[in-house]
Amino acid sequence: MAVSVNRHFGELGGSYLFSEVGRRVAEFQKENPDRSIIRMGIGDVTRPIPPVIVEAMKKAAGEMGTQEGFHGYGPEPGYGFLREAVAGYYSRRGVELSPEEIFISDGAKSDLGNLGDIFDAECSVLVTDPVYPAYVDSAVMSGRKVFYAAASAEQGFIPLPAQKGYLQEGDIIFLCSPNNPTGAVMTREMLEQWVEFARRHGRLIVFDAAYECFIQDDEIPHSIFEIEGAKECALEICSFSKKAGFTGLRCGYTVIPKELVVDGVSVRDLWFRRQSTRFNGASYITQRAAEAVFTPEGEAALEENLAYYRANAAILSEMLTECGVRHTGGKNAPYIWMECGVRNAFYTGKPGTGGILDSWTFFDRLLKEEGVVGTPGAGFGKAGEGFLRLTAFSTRENTLEAAERMKKFFRSL
Ligand code: PLP
Numbered sequence: 001m002a003v004s005v006n007r008h009f010g011e012l013g014g015s016y017l018f019s020e021v022g023r024r025v026a027e028f029q030k031e032n033p034d035r036s037i038i039r040m041g042i043g044d045v046t047r048p049i050p051p052v053i054v055e056a057m058k059k060a061a062g063e064m065g066t067q068e069g070f071h072g073y074g075p076e077p078g079y080g081f082l083r084e085a086v087a088g089y090y091s092r093r094g095v096e097l098s099p100e101e102i103f104i105s106d107g108a109k110s111d112l113g114n115l116g117d118i119f120d121a122e123c124s125v126l127v128t129d130p131v132y133p134a135y136v137d138s139a140v141m142s143g144r145k146v147f148y149a150a151a152s153a154e155q156g157f158i159p160l161p162a163q164k165g166y167l168q169e170g171d172i173i174f175l176c177s178p179n180n181p182t183g184a185v186m187t188r189e190m191l192e193q194w195v196e197f198a199r200r201h202g203r204l205i206v207f208d209a210a211y212e213c214f215i216q217d218d219e220i221p222h223s224i225f226e227i228e229g230a231k232e233c234a235l236e237i238c239s240f241s242k243k244a245g246f247t248g249l250r251c252g253y254t255v256i257p258k259e260l261v262v263d264g265v266s267v268r269d270l271w272f273r274r275q276s277t278r279f280n281g282a283s284y285i286t287q288r289a290a291e292a293v294f295t296p297e298g299e300a301a302l303e304e305n306l307a308y309y310r311a312n313a314a315i316l317s318e319m320l321t322e323c324g325v326r327h328t329g330g331k332n333a334p335y336i337w338m339e340c341g342v343r344n345a346f347y348t349g350k351p352g353t354g355g356i357l358d359s360w361t362f363f364d365r366l367l368k369e370e371g372v373v374g375t376p377g378a379g380f381g382k383a384g385e386g387f388l389r390l391t392a393f394s395t396r397e398n399t400l401e402a403a404e405r406m407k408k409f410f411r412s413l
Helices: 009-010 017-031 049-066 081-093 109-117 131-141 188-201 267-276 283-292 296-322 359-370 396-412
Strands: 102-105 125-129 148-149 170-174 203-206 232-241 252-255 328-331 335-339 387-391
Touching: 009 131, 017 170, 017 188, 017 328, 017 359, 049 283, 081 102, 081 283, 102 267, 109 252, 109 267, 125 131, 131 148, 148 188, 170 188, 188 203, 203 267, 267 328, 283 296, 296 328, 296 335, 296 396, 359 387, 359 396
Parallel strands: 125 148, 125 170, 170 203, 203 232
Antiparallel strands: 102 252, 232 252, 328 335, 335 387
C-alpha cells in the first residue's frame, strides 16, 4: 500500500481563526504602513515574568552547568517538586490530590489535543458554542464527530445539560470556565449539573481551567474537583501561560484522579503510559520556574500582574457600558465578549440587523477606521456571530488608546 495522508485534515474548517485575523491585519498594514494598529485580539500576555520566577530559572540554568546539579531526562509526568507544589495549590482550595494524579506538560494545548490518543476513535465530542477552536480542530483531525451545545447571550453564553438536544450526543464533553472566548464563568450549581449529567450518562468531562486564576468571586469554583463526584467523571487541564506569563516558556499540567475509570481501565494509568511513550517531559529549568509560581513571593508578584490585567478589563468594560454596548466577561476572566454594535428598534435578533453588524464586517471596519484589532466572534462558532472578543492582556497604554478609538468608532456607527 502506498502512503496516504490523514484524510480528516481535509475536514477542518478554513484557516485557523488567528491566522485569518493575522492575514487581514498584515494586508491592511501593508496597504497602510503609516497607520498605528492596536492588537486587542490574540490572547497573548504582555507583562514580563516576575523576578522571583526568573531567579528560579537562572538558578536552575546554573545547576545544569555543574556536575552535581546537571539534570538529563526527567520523569515523564514531571518532577516531584512541581507535582507536589500543584497538589499543595489544590489542597488550599480543599481539593485533595496525590502528586501522582498530576502530570506536568509543555502547555494546555498539547494535552488538550493529545488526550484523544487514549480514547476510542469512535468517541464523539461535545463542545460549547462559542468555543475555543483547538478543541474542535483536534477532534476533527482524529476523525471524531463533534456536537455543539449552543449558548445564547440570554443564557449568559453557558449551555447546561438540561437544555434540549445534548443528552444523546458527545461522549467527551469539553467545558471551559472562565471561558475563552466569552469570559463567562460557571457557578457551582452549573458545574454540579454537568457532573451529575456526566455521571448519569457515562460521559467524560474535560475541564479546561486555563483561566482559573482570574476568578475573583469567592463562590465560583476554580476547579471541577471542587464539585462532589467530579473525580469519577472528569479530568482537568491547566496552564501557566496566562497565570504566570509562560506563553513563551511553556508549561501546564493535567489532573487525572485515580477514581476516573473508563471501561474498567484507569484513565490516569493510560495517560501515564501515553506520556511515557510520546513525551519526554517539560524542561527542568521550566519546571523550577513553575515551582516558584506557587511560593508566597511568586504568588504575590503574579497577583500584581493579574491586577494589572483586571484593571485593563475594567477600562474596556466601562467604555462599552458608556457606549451602550452589551458585553459579558472581564470580571472573572481576561476576555470581554461584546456585541458588534448597539441594538436599535430595527434589531430582529439577527446580526446584520438593527445596529448590530456581523462579526467580520465589524472586525474589518474597526481595523480600517480605527486601527483596532479584535477577534471576530463568528470564528468561535455559529453562536458567536454578531460578537467580538477583546482581551485584557494588552499594555495599559494600548488599552486606554483602544478604548478611546472604540468610543470614536461607536459614535460614527
Ligand atoms: N485553553 C484555553 C481555553 C486557552 O485559551 C488556551 C490559550 O489561549 C489554552 C488552553 C492553551 O494554553 P497553553 O498556552 O498552556 O498551551
